Amino acid sequence: MFDKITEVSLLYDFYGQLLTDRQKEAMRLxxxxxxxxxxxxxxxxxxRQAVHDALKNAGKALAEYxxxxxxxxxxxxSRAAVSEIEAEIDNLQEEYREETILTARLSKIxxxxxxxx
Amino acid sequence: MFDKITEVSLLYDFYGQLLTDRQKEAMRLxxxxxxxxxxxxxxxxxxRQAVHDALKNAGKALAEYxxxxxxxxxxxxSRAAVSEIEAEIDNLQEEYREETILTARLSKIxxxxxxxx
Numbered sequence: 001m002f003d004k005i006t007e008v009s010l011l012y013d014f015y016g017q018l019l020t021d022r023q024k025e026a027m028r029l030x031x032x033x034x035x036x037x038x039x040x041x042x043x044x045x046x047x048r049q050a051v052h053d054a055l056k057n058a059g060k061a062l063a064e065y066x067x068x069x070x071x072x073x074x075x076x077x078s079r080a081a082v083s084e085i086e087a088e089i090d091n092l093q094e095e096y097r098e099e100t101i102l103t104a105r106l107s108k109i110x111x112x113x114x115x116x117x
Numbered sequence: 118m119f120d121k122i123t124e125v126s127l128l129y130d131f132y133g134q135l136l137t138d139r140q141k142e143a144m145r146l147x148x149x150x151x152x153x154x155x156x157x158x159x160x161x162x163x164x165r166q167a168v169h170d171a172l173k174n175a176g177k178a179l180a181e182y183x184x185x186x187x188x189x190x191x192x193x194x195s196r197a198a199v200s201e202i203e204a205e206i207d208n209l210q211e212e213y214r215e216e217t218i219l220t221a222r223l224s225k226i227x228x229x230x231x232x233x234x
Contacts, residue, residue, distance in 0.1 A: 068134040069134055082233075113202065
């Protein structure tokens with residue numbers, strides 16, 4: 001469904017706060033700032049291999065949190081359902097576009113949906 | 118918003134899998150099976166005070182997960198928005214009850230919403 005980098009980034013959004021400060025910083029530099037392993041190694045004054053291992057362990061920890069809690073999966077499913085509802089309402093607004101009271105009411109529902117995003 | 122027991126139970130639903138097996142079992146007996154501290158103490162062959170401390174520590178751990186991740190809060194907010202949408206659709210179906218095509222379309226949306234629950 002997602003490529004590896006996207007998946008790790010998503011997991012990081014959910015569970016990143018459970019990592020150590022060092023792990024968080026390494027992940028942030030690698031996945032958000034697009035630093036290379038060598039650049040992070042230089043920043044942290046550790047070996048490139050140590051950076052590689054730290055990122056690997058952090059990624060594994062995140063995956064374990066998801067395996068135990070499954071919250072990212074729950075959120076993704078909600079998000080998919082919400083998009084489906086949004087599309088249905090758009091269709092209704094298009095089909096009933098002359099019914100201004102109805103379309104206004106549907107817009108109100110869309111506004112609530114948008115507050116979810 | 119919630120009483121203490123409900124709040125701990127909700128937190129347990131979200132983050133319980135991150136507790137130790139012993140903590141999970143103590144919480145389950147106390148909050149789901151309504152065992153007393155003394156009954157859990159007997160079951161685990163530990164003191165009543167030790168059960169009290171174990172539950173307190175487990176509750177604290179759950180609260181810390183929520184403080185770091187805030188996922189229960191996010192879910193509660195989504196849930197409130199979803200209920201609001203559901204109520205709006207119910208109203209529309211009532212007001213436009215003679216428009217059978219429209220109400221059927223709205224029922225489809227409600228079905229998607231129900232899949233969220």
